[in-house]
Amino acid sequence: MIIAVDGPAASGKGTLGKRIAEHYGLNHLDTGLLYRAVARSLLDRGIALTDETVATEAARGLDFHQLDETRLRGADAGEAASVISVYAGVRAALLDGQRSFAAQTPGAVLDGRDIGTVICPDADAKIFVTASPEERAKRRWLELKTTNPELAYETVLADIRRRDERDSGRASAPLRMAEDARLLDTTKLDKETAFQAAIVLIEADLNRNV
Numbered sequence: 001m002i003i004a005v006d007g008p009a010a011s012g013k014g015t016l017g018k019r020i021a022e023h024y025g026l027n028h029l030d031t032g033l034l035y036r037a038v039a040r041s042l043l044d045r046g047i048a049l050t051d052e053t054v055a056t057e058a059a060r061g062l063d064f065h066q067l068d069e070t071r072l073r074g075a076d077a078g079e080a081a082s083v084i085s086v087y088a089g090v091r092a093a094l095l096d097g098q099r100s101f102a103a104q105t106p107g108a109v110l111d112g113r114d115i116g117t118v119i120c121p122d123a124d125a126k127i128f129v130t131a132s133p134e135e136r137a138k139r140r141w142l143e144l145k146t147t148n149p150e151l152a153y154e155t156v157l158a159d160i161r162r163r164d165e166r167d168s169g170r171a172s173a174p175l176r177m178a179e180d181a182r183l184l185d186t187t188k189l190d191k192e193t194a195f196q197a198a199i200v201l202i203e204a205d206l207n208r209n210v
Helices: 013-024 032-044 052-060 075-084 088-102 115-119 133-144 153-169 191-208
Strands: 002-006 027-030 108-112 125-130 182-185
Touching (some): 013 125, 032 075, 032 088, 052 088, 108 115, 133 153, 182 191
Parallel strands (some): 002 108, 002 125, 027 108
């Protein structure tokens, strides 16, 4: 069984994806970490994020099992990932690995931007998780200010809007809702309510496919 969870930055899809995987006993992959890892590789070596050739090489050599999540969750890695994710070469280099992960027994939950449209278009269930830019910025700001007390909400909101525009406007695998995905707007939902709503939508898809 494969479940695709897509959505924009800070929509809550990562948290949902992990809980959904636990609920169904499936493997879980936060595909955003892959792009963060590629971007971090360039940042650590002082290489410009505009170097698509090096970014593509880093993507080809990425070990999916050696992702240091603690180093990849920072705001700088997120912004950098949004920059290199527009490169067709990077996306192509990571494509087969994501599909192989999804094909593992007993199945997987993958969350990202293009799971239901490109990576796993035949997924058994697809949900598109979203929330207003203001709410997503608030969530990200509350998360980041614990380690960066001086961070302004307005700065995070501007970053969210910039990433939305970049993700939706890229030529390769742009962020968009799959035609057969079910929409979940979490703007006014807490984590538990969002999870329960997601399960309802997923079960509807699974029952439809029986």
